[in-house]
Amino acid sequence: MSQKEKDRPWLIRTYAGHSTAKASNKLYRSNLDKGQTGLSVAFDLPTQTGYDSDHILARGEVGKVGVPISHLGDMRTLFDQIPLEDMNTSMTINATAPWLLALYVAVAEEQGADISKLKGTVQNDLVKEYLSRGTYICPPRPSMRLIGDVAEYCFHNIPKWNPMNICSYHLQEAGATPEQELAYALATAISVLDELKTRVPNGEFPELCGRLSFFVNAGIRFVTEMCKMRAFVDLWDEILIERYGIENPKFRRFRYGVQVNSLGLTEQQPENNVYRILIEMLAVTLSKKARARAVQLPAWNEALGLPRPWDQQWSMRMQQIMAFETDLLEYEDLFDGNSVVDTKVEALKTSARYELKTIESQGGALESIDYMKSRLVESNTLRLQNIESKQTTVVGVNKYINTEESPLISGDGGIMVVDPLVEKDQIDRLNKWRASRNQTTVENALNNLRKAALAGKNIMPASIEAAKAGATTGEWAQEMRNIYGEYRGPTGVAAGISNQTEGLDKIRSAVDAVSDKLGERLKFLIGKPGLDGHSNGAEQIASRARDCGMKIEYEGIRLTPQELVDTVKTSKAHVIGLSILSGSHIPLVQDMMTLLAEEGLMNIPVVVGGIIPEEDKSKLLQMGIAKVYTPKDFEMNTIMMDIVNLAEPREIAAE
Numbered sequence: 001m002s003q004k005e006k007d008r009p010w011l012i013r014t015y016a017g018h019s020t021a022k023a024s025n026k027l028y029r030s031n032l033d034k035g036q037t038g039l040s041v042a043f044d045l046p047t048q049t050g051y052d053s054d055h056i057l058a059r060g061e062v063g064k065v066g067v068p069i070s071h072l073g074d075m076r077t078l079f080d081q082i083p084l085e086d087m088n089t090s091m092t093i094n095a096t097a098p099w100l101l102a103l104y105v106a107v108a109e110e111q112g113a114d115i116s117k118l119k120g121t122v123q124n125d126l127v128k129e130y131l132s133r134g135t136y137i138c139p140p141r142p143s144m145r146l147i148g149d150v151a152e153y154c155f156h157n158i159p160k161w162n163p164m165n166i167c168s169y170h171l172q173e174a175g176a177t178p179e180q181e182l183a184y185a186l187a188t189a190i191s192v193l194d195e196l197k198t199r200v201p202n203g204e205f206p207e208l209c210g211r212l213s214f215f216v217n218a219g220i221r222f223v224t225e226m227c228k229m230r231a232f233v234d235l236w237d238e239i240l241i242e243r244y245g246i247e248n249p250k251f252r253r254f255r256y257g258v259q260v261n262s263l264g265l266t267e268q269q270p271e272n273n274v275y276r277i278l279i280e281m282l283a284v285t286l287s288k289k290a291r292a293r294a295v296q297l298p299a300w301n302e303a304l305g306l307p308r309p310w311d312q313q314w315s316m317r318m319q320q321i322m323a324f325e326t327d328l329l330e331y332e333d334l335f336d337g338n339s340v341v342d343t344k345v346e347a348l349k350t351s352a353r354y355e356l357k358t359i360e361s362q363g364g365a366l367e368s369i370d371y372m373k374s375r376l377v378e379s380n381t382l383r384l385q386n387i388e389s390k391q392t393t394v395v396g397v398n399k400y401i402n403t404e405e406s407p408l409i410s411g412d413g414g415i416m417v418v419d420p421l422v423e424k425d426q427i428d429r430l431n432k433w434r435a436s437r438n439q440t441t442v443e444n445a446l447n448n449l450r451k452a453a454l455a456g457k458n459i460m461p462a463s464i465e466a467a468k469a470g471a472t473t474g475e476w477a478q479e480m481r482n483i484y485g486e487y488r489g490p491t492g493v494a495a496g497i498s499n500q501t502e503g504l505d506k507i508r509s510a511v512d513a514v515s516d517k518l519g520e521r522l523k524f525l526i527g528k529p530g531l532d533g534h535s536n537g538a539e540q541i542a543s544r545a546r547d548c549g550m551k552i553e554y555e556g557i558r559l560t561p562q563e564l565v566d567t568v569k570t571s572k573a574h575v576i577g578l579s580i581l582s583g584s585h586i587p588l589v590q591d592m593m594t595l596l597a598e599e600g601l602m603n604i605p606v607v608v609g610g611i612i613p614e615e616d617k618s619k620l621l622q623m624g625i626a627k628v629y630t631p632k633d634f635e636m637n638t639i640m641m642d643i644v645n646l647a648e649p650r651e652i653a654a655e
Contacts, residue, residue, distance in 0.1 A: 011294035017042035017067035042066035045531035050477025060584030089120035121162035134533020142484035153460035175380025183355035210251030225283035229290035257294035269396030305415030377492035437470035445469035525573035
């Protein structure tokens with residue numbers, strides 16, 4: 001009897017990039033040698049937000065959460081000895097997606113590649129950036145136009161390339177329920193398809209629909225998450241055939257890549273994260289009907305900091321064992337005809353359709369950004385409250401917390417630490433690049449880019465020209481800012497005190513008492529210096545402080561230390577809270593404390609929250625920081641009481 005032929009496994013990826021293009025290239029080639037079948041490029045925050053490495057906002061962020069790419073030379077180094085014609089490359093890039101794709105195409109052409117054979121994707125989802133991640137540049141309408149430019153260019157020139165990953169991953173990270181993740185991602189997809197309808201002839205539109213892909217999250221409730229994926233498949237098919245009349249089922253396939261839930265990784269007992277990652281992978285691999293086309297898994301230690309190559313290898317081996325050692329790929333869908341699964345899928349679809357109608361009634365995704373953001377903050381608040389109250393069990397966090405010391409984090413702390421000199425080296429290379437290029441050629445190329453944008457032409461050809469001329473990431477992005485303007489997204493935090501006051505009576509009384517002593521309402525300023533757009537924690541702290549009766553100052557993301565200090569002066573804040581999750585806490589806090597000292601404001605207590613290693617915690621305390629919080633400090637009411645105690649007038653507190 002002949003052996004049953006297995007299905008092809010999904011693309012096996014590892015989300016990676018750090019320090020420099022050279023170091024990241026070495027990591028990529030090593031991972032490919034270990035059996036990785038596609039690349040997933042992580043860019044640093046300056047690259048994601050359109051700043052060169054020497055910009056004031058790039059301070060402390062260069063090479064931290066990904067690789068810095070400032071120009072064609074960096075991109076050339078990043079893919080050295082990696083034949084792009086044979087590669088499947090995913091680039092997690094949004095606001096600067098047209099530019100990074102332009103650099104990628106330019107390098108591929110240098111390699112002699114036939115660009116029509118390039119395979120991969122750019123994320124290119126700006127709607128979710130406004131809702132959750134924060135690496136946007138331009139307002140929604142111009143951003144949608146740029147998404148359309150990329151899609152149109154790819155359709156005609158790189159037909160195997162996915163011009164967009166509609167990204168629900170960060171929606172779940174921001175607190176989205178499965179129903180919200182379905183609805184908000186699909187609402188974004190609808191807004192994109194409405195834009196793309198005008199870009200190609202009617203007869204070509206179905207094929208263009210077929211090139212859109214999704215990037216999805218999978219959480220720990222793997223039965224619900226698997227059902228969510230099956231619901232995605234059904235709803236996408238339904239939207240394409242009913243709203244857009246796409247008859248060919250080939251173009252209605254729900255194609256998605258996935259990274260499982262980093263939100264659920266714990267700092268406490270981090271070895272448990274290995275099991276979480278494996279279980280979450282089941283949700284996107286077990287069901288053939290809803291199986292991911294590409295999977296990338298976080299490393300067990302990402303709640304602690306940057307994973308080492310070995311940590312990434314460990315996660316990759318999970319995928320390889322599932323794909324090549326088990327018999328999973330030998331069978332048809334395991335859940336077809338299952339009444340429990342069918343019932344859950346239908347319930348998710350019903351709720352998602354209702355939410356989609358609400359968004360549609362407001363004019364679609366672009367007009368509903370404020371609404372969706374506020375709903376996400378509310379959902380995340382409820383999620384955290386359930387963990388605090390122990391209604392939701394998180395092993396090692398709020399239950400079964402007694403533990404042995406982990407040998408996995410001994411010695412080097414279990415993470416990779418980026419050399420602080422990386423930033424200086426990157427800036428030096430950037431300055432050499434600027435000095436070596438033909439400035440006239442660069443200016444002409446940027447002028448052509450400007451003309452194309454102002455004339456409403458597709459900016460991709462002009463962007464590729466600028467890339468080849470030697471323009472930088474910051475120069476390209478500045479043209480976009482000059483033409484389309486710069487956007488400040490909603491915080492999702494309402495100004496007024498909400499009715500979410502259960503269990504807060506003691507803290508509210510303490511706030512009232514301290515406010516009476518201060519002679520005014522206790523003012524708590526929350527700021528995010530630098531480029532870190534992960535604002536979920538800051539939003540939750542701001543919401544809880546508001547509900548406790550404090551007057552909050554929170555202006556959202558992407559502020560310089562000087563801007564924050566200026567706000568401290570005008571607001572006359574009693575306590576300052578800084579949120580930094582990108583690893584840039586040391587230089588940014590140092591700058592903040594220096595500026596506060598210069599202004600004579602060192603009497604104001606400062607607290608810091610972020611993914612902060614123990615040794616860095618000591619350094620921050622030595623700088624004069626009053627309290628340092630990490631993900632293990634999940635009991636927000638304890639943090640609120642800390643804020644109240646810090647705001648207590650010092651002469652009274654000393655009595």
